[in-house]
Every structure is written in structure tokens, then in C-alpha cells.
Amino acid sequence: MINIAISGASGRMGNTLIQAVLNHNDLKLSAAIDHPESDVLGQDAARMLGQKECGVGVTSDISHCDFDVLIDFTRPQATMAYLEYCLANNKALVVGTTGFDKAQHDQFKKAAESTKIILAANMSIGVNLTFKLIQMAARAIGQDADIEIIEAHHRYKVDAPSGTALAMGNVIAHELDRNLDQYGVFSRHGHTGERQAEQIGFSVIRAGDIVGEHTAMFALDGERVEVTHKASDRNIYSSGALRAARWLVQQKQPGLYNMQNVLGLA
Numbered sequence: 001m002i003n004i005a006i007s008g009a010s011g012r013m014g015n016t017l018i019q020a021v022l023n024h025n026d027l028k029l030s031a032a033i034d035h036p037e038s039d040v041l042g043q044d045a046a047r048m049l050g051q052k053e054c055g056v057g058v059t060s061d062i063s064h065c066d067f068d069v070l071i072d073f074t075r076p077q078a079t080m081a082y083l084e085y086c087l088a089n090n091k092a093l094v095v096g097t098t099g100f101d102k103a104q105h106d107q108f109k110k111a112a113e114s115t116k117i118i119l120a121a122n123m124s125i126g127v128n129l130t131f132k133l134i135q136m137a138a139r140a141i142g143q144d145a146d147i148e149i150i151e152a153h154h155r156y157k158v159d160a161p162s163g164t165a166l167a168m169g170n171v172i173a174h175e176l177d178r179n180l181d182q183y184g185v186f187s188r189h190g191h192t193g194e195r196q197a198e199q200i201g202f203s204v205i206r207a208g209d210i211v212g213e214h215t216a217m218f219a220l221d222g223e224r225v226e227v228t229h230k231a232s233d234r235n236i237y238s239s240g241a242l243r244a245a246r247w248l249v250q251q252k253q254p255g256l257y258n259m260q261n262v263l264g265l266a
Contacts, residue, residue, distance in 0.1 A: 002068050008074040010040045019049055020241075024242065030067045031056065031065035032059070033059060035060060042058065044056065062085050069094055069245040070082060070091060073095075076100050080104060087115050096122070096241060111256075118257045121166065122163065128259040131168065132265050134227050137227060138171070138218075142176045142218065145224075147219075151212075152204075153210055153211075160206070161202045162204075164214055180200065244262050
């Protein structure tokens with residue numbers, strides 16, 4: 001039995017993760033954490049979802065929580081506080097939060113010297129297979145292709161491009177030995193001039209209730225290859241996160257892992 005803590009308990013992903021843990025017999029929901037101003041503090045985590053009580057009340061104080069793995073899909077500021085706690089208390093951490101800056105990524109690398117962490121821009125198994133496919137495409141035709149990444153999400157998403165889109169860009173850039181900071185193009189407006197050959201372009205859509213769509217386009221003269229992943233259900237992210245948590249507790253050594261490690265694709 002793996003004891004799981006879920007942060008961001010009142011959010012959409014928090015709700016989905018709590019439900020997913022409750023649905024698996026090999027996992028136990030041991031803590032549900034939310035921000036100090038949350039309206040659900042003190043409520044039973046399962047009752048909050050309209051189910052039979054599970055005996056775990058929503059709290060804002062992680063220091064009173066006991067768990068093997070914390071699964072976090074919140075925002076960078078909150079995640080960094082959870083990272084600090086997990087580091088100090090030798091707890092494993094699965095992070096699906098996006099929008100970290102370079103200094104925060106450096107903190108993850110430092111923390112991973114002594115604790116076990118999975119950091120993934122997207123927990124979907126299909127998305128991580130997509131990363132492998134676009135790596136293959138970049139290797140085969142990337143030097144000759146115009147490369148564009150198009151992503152779409154719901155109206156409530158606060159960061160752009162998505163962490164998954166940036167991860168796709170980094171996979172391609174790494175394969176082509178390019179620096180995404182130098183060759184990434186994140187906005188086009190007005191008279192931009194002709195497209196430069198080595199650019200990796202990003203286009204962003206925010207609309208309705210789109211769960212998540214990502215396409216990497218490799219456009220050649222006369223043909224193009226598009227690798228697309230479309231999500232229609234948030235459960236794909238919770239399923240991936242739970243698979244990651246199961247994998248992480250089995251690891252003997254600290255380290256900064258990702259879903260490619262979990263799926264054996266690294």
C-alpha cells in the first residue's frame with residue numbers, strides 16, 4: 001500500500017487525482033492539501049467529491065501530513081514550498097506543475113541529489129510517447145524542415161506556451177543541437193520578414209474547455225509530417241501520475257526523473 005498526498009485538492013486536477021487514488025486498492029489517500037484561503041479546508045476529501053467519507057480532511061498544513069509520495073499539480077510558488085518540505089523530510093515528489101523558471105529548475109536538480117523526484121511537463125502516457133516520436137522525426141528530417149508547434153488548452157490555463165509545448169520544443173531542439181532560447185519564436189505580429197530556417201515556432205490557442213491538444217509540424221517542400229496528441233479526459237494525467245508514483249517509490253536512489261524514465265523510453 002502506497003500512501004499518497006494530493007496538493008491543490010480543490011482544483012480540477014486535485015479532484016481528479018483524489019478520485020483516482022480512491023479508485024485503486026493498492027493506493028491510500030493519506031493527505032489532501034489546499035491553500036490557506038480554500039473554502040474546502042476541514043471537509044472530508046471524498047465527501048467533497050460527493051462520495052462516502054474516507055476519513056481524510058483537507059488541510060493547508062503539510063507538516064501534519066504523513067505520506068510516501070506527494071503528487072503536485074498546482075503553481076510554481078506552491079510547488080517550490082512543497083519541494084522544500086519533501087527535501088527536508090525525505091519524501092518522494094511527483095510534479096506535474098508547469099511554468100518554472102531556470103532558477104526553480106536548478107532547485108529541483110539540487111534537491112534531487114538527496115530525494116526522489118519526478119518532474120514532467122505532462123504526465124500523459126500518450127504525450128510521452130509523442131515526445132519519442134517527434135525525437136525520431138527531428139532526427140530524420142528536422143534539419144531540412146520548418147518546425148512549428150501548435151497547442152490548444154481551455155480558457156482557464158494561466159501559462160503559455162504550455163509546459164508540454166515547451167517540452168516538445170526542447171526535445172526537438174536537443175535533437176538538432178539548437179538552443180530553444182535562441183531559435184524559439186513565441187510571437188509573430190506585423191512585418192516579421194521571411195521565416196528563418198532554424199526557427200522553432202510556437203502558436204497558442206486558449207478557448208472553451210479544451211483539455212489539451214499538441215501538434216509538432218515538420219514541413220518540407222511538397223509534404224509535411226505532423227505528430228499530434230489530443231486529450232479528451234483529464235483522467236489520462238491522473239493515470240500517468242499514479243503510474244509515476246508507483247514507479248518512484250520503487251527506486252533505490254535519489255534523482256530527478258521524468259515520464260520517459262517511468263515508461264522505459266529514456
